Amino acid sequence: MLAYLKLRREDVIAGLITVAVGLFILTEAFDYRLGTLTRMGPGYFPMLLGVCMCLLGAVLLVFAEPGGRSESESEGSNLRGVLMVTAAFLAFALLIERVGMVPAIFVAVFLASLSNRTTSLLTAAMLAVGTALSCWLIFSLLLGLQIKAFW
Numbered sequence: 823m824l825a826y827l828k829l830r831r832e833d834v835i836a837g838l839i840t841v842a843v844g845l846f847i848l849t850e851a852f853d854y855r856l857g858t859l860t861r862m863g864p865g866y867f868p869m870l871l872g873v874c875m876c877l878l879g880a881v882l883l884v885f886a887e888p889g890g891r892s893e894s895e896s897e898g899s900n901l902r903g904v905l906m907v908t909a910a911f912l913a914f915a916l917l918i919e920r921v922g923m924v925p926a927i928f929v930a931v932f933l934a935s936l937s938n939r940t941t942s943l944l945t946a947a948m949l950a951v952g953t954a955l956s957c958w959l960i961f962s963l964l965l966g967l968q969i970k971a972f973w
Contacts, residue, residue: 830887837882844875906937922972923961929952 847868857863914930928950935946961967 833886835880837879837886840879840882842879844872844877844879847872847875875938893948902939904938907934910934910937919970920973922970924958924971925973927957 851865851868851872854865854868855863856865856869910930910933912934914926917926917929931953932946932950935941935949936943955957961969962971
């Protein structure tokens with residue numbers, strides 16, 4: 823029973839930050855006209871996004887893992903994760919305008935996938951291809967957004 827009282831700090835922090843971002847989005851969304859489902863206003867989608875972020879944060883808090891790893895095991899994997907996710911953000915920011923959405927998303931997801939030591943290169947590549955193609959399908963084809971898909 824005591825193991826469930828000591829939750830992993832990373833899970834709790836991630837849940838709280840996600841809820842905080844969702845609440846911030848919600849407060850900003852209410853400054854705009856919401857509209858209805860058939861006639862969405864400029865605040866409708868941000869409001870939905872904020873609600874989803876709050877729900878996701880609550881799920882993260884509810885399902886936070888008990889216990890945790892030892893400090894020595896945790897430090898090395900945290901450094902790798904931080905470096906790879908930072909590299910993924912930087913790569914996306916530097917590539918999106920130069921090479922287009924699909925290659926930028928591919929590189930970002932591939933790098934972020936490698937933050938987990940157990941992810942193989944093949945798995946990271948498959949995740950990157952699936953995510954990049956899904957984003958292209960959703961944003962370019964279905965929603966018709968004017969985002970350059972390829973260079």
